[in-house]
Amino acid sequence: MPQPAPPMPAPVPAATNRPTVPIPANPTARAGDVSELPRARRADRRNGGSRFWQTLVGGAAVLLLLSLTGLAVAALLDERTATPSAGQPTPQPSESSTPAGGTDLDSRDTDQATLTAKEVFPTKDLVLTDGKPAYRVLKTQASTKCQVAATGEIADLLVRLGCNQVVRGTLRSPDGDHLITAGLFNLTDVATAQRVRDRIRPLLDARQGRFRGMAAGDDTEVVEKAAARVAWQVRGHYVAYCLVTRADGERIPSDDAAAREIMYDMVELHLNRAVLDRRAAAGTAGQPDAESAGDSAGQRGTD
Structure with a gap:
């Protein structure tokens, strides 16, 4: 007797134009990666902004400290200049030895006229x-x-x-x-x-x-x-x-x-x-x- 013919395979549906979306092997982990990446970037941005202001404020503080230190040193130098240390003679105001139109009496070279x-x-x-x-x-x-x-x-x-x-x-x-x-x-x-x-x-x-x-x-x-x-x-x-x-x-x-x-x-x-x-x-x-x-x-x- 003739053998019955094998059944025909089921027809494969025709391919559609919709793209196939790959399914990740671990959907939970992947979803976590996707959701955490923007948060980390936002944190980095926040931290970067904070560091910028910290650097700016810190630099201003250093400059202020240096300026105050410079003023203090200048004031100290001025005080040392104005106030001689103990044991040092106090400088006296000096006078011009040759007044305008006058004669310097410190030497006969500048005071040549003989006395009478x-x-x-x-x-x-x-x-x-x-x-x-x-x-x-x-x-x-x-x-x-x-x-x-x-x-x-x-x-x-x-x-x-x-x-x-x-x-x-x-x-x-x-x-x-x-x-x-x-x-x-x-x-x-x-x-x-x-x-x-x-x-x-x-x-x-x-x-x-x-x-x-x-x-x-x-x-x-x-x-x-x-x-x-x-x-x-x-x-x-x-x-x-x-x-x-x-x-x-x-x-x-x-x-x-x-x-x-x-x-x-x-x-x-x-x-x-x-x-x-x-x-x-x-x-x-x-x-x-x-x-x-x-x-x-x-x-x-x-x-």
Whole structure:
């Protein structure tokens, strides 16, 4: 008998145009991956924005700190500059040594005009303080030999250090009880004048020299011989000095107020403020230094 024919396979449906969507092997995991990726990106964006602001704010804070530190350092430097440390001398305001239109008194190179007796003692009556009696000028002298106004080592010192002129005068005090010889030694510069100043007291104390008074007649010879009080001061290249004796030849005590007043009148008020201020033209050049102001001592009379 003939074998029945095998059944025909079922017809395959015709393919459609719809795309086939692959199904992932683990749908749950895949869904998690898809849903978490935007969240991570949002977090990264948030973190990145936060870090940006943190960096910006931190940088601003650093700049502010640096600026404040710089201001503090500047303030500290200013304070150190303005306030000297302990043990350091406080700087003093400096003055111009050569005022406009004036003369620098620190050297003969800048102060070349020689002194004259008329310049140092312009009148016969010197009124140094308003309302007080005048000193009477008895005699004046200008000499190129400085040794005429000193003896011994003081005279040698003046010559050795270049003194080329002395202008001096003899006066009587307003009360008539004292005789005075005062004047100016002309040295080469302020340094040599200071060297003379520094040596005067040791030489007087050792009795190796003295200042000479200048007799002016009328029973004034005592000014050449009697024990005296002397004072001296440096102003520029000049040494101003004053010798005071009693008119009766008696010794003057070291604490004698009248003698101190006379020395101040002659050295400070007359020779410094009147004569040399006028020469300096503005009154500020080469002011007397603090160490020399008020130097005074006694000297013995001659035998």
